[in-house]
Amino acid sequence: MGQVWKGDVRRSTQCTSCGTGYYYFDLVEVREDDPVRFESAMRRAIDFGTDLVPCPRCGKASATMWADWRKKVVKKFAIGIGMLIGFAVVMAIAMNGAPFFYILAIILPLAGLGYLIWGAVMLLKPVTNKRAGIVPGEEASAPPSVQARIAAFDKGE
Numbered sequence: 644m645g646q647v648w649k650g651d652v653r654r655s656t657q658c659t660s661c662g663t664g665y666y667y668f669d670l671v672e673v674r675e676d677d678p679v680r681f682e683s684a685m686r687r688a689i690d691f692g693t694d695l696v697p698c699p700r701c702g703k704a705s706a707t708m709w710a711d712w713r714k715k716v717v718k719k720f721a722i723g724i725g726m727l728i729g730f731a732v733v734m735a736i737a738m739n740g741a742p743f744f745y746i747l748a749i750i751l752p753l754a755g756l757g758y759l760i761w762g763a764v765m766l767l768k769p770v771t772n773k774r775a776g777i778v779p780g781e782e783a784s785a786p787p788s789v790q791a792r793i794a795a796f797d798k799g800e
């Protein structure tokens with residue numbers, strides 16, 4: 644698997660509905676094993692990533708946020724369902740006495756369920772991220788979990 648860099652990226656954005664400027668923290672994961680690819684993957688994550696964080700003023704998220712979010716949800720569910728179908732196929736082969744397939748028969752459903760849970764977590768983002776957006780200068784009114792991320796980010800975590 645290799646090492647994975649995990650950290651908050653501070654994303655500044657402007658609400659496309661009411662024009663309020665706000666920012667939010669997006670937890671980004673980038674694989675570290677190849678330094679050259681790490682650089683470019685990092686740039687991509689910083690420049691093009693989005694998370695579904697509604698505007699703290701009017702509660703609306705931009706069309707880009709919704710589109711990226713939809714893509715992520717569909718991908719997670721597709722991988723999860725694909726793995727469960729793979730599991731069914733592997734089980735059928737294992738029943739015919741191929742020992743290696745017993746290992747796959749354990750890994751596939753677990754990974755598949757993992758992706759389905761991941762998809763469900765993504766699906767709930769419009770609700771769970773409702774208060775994740777921060778208007779600069781109004782950090783004091785952010786919820787405690789967001790304040791903790793601000794503090795960690797300012798420390799250079």
Ligand SMILES: [Zn+2]
Pocket residue numbers: 658659660661662663698699700701702703
């Ligand atoms: Zn707005």
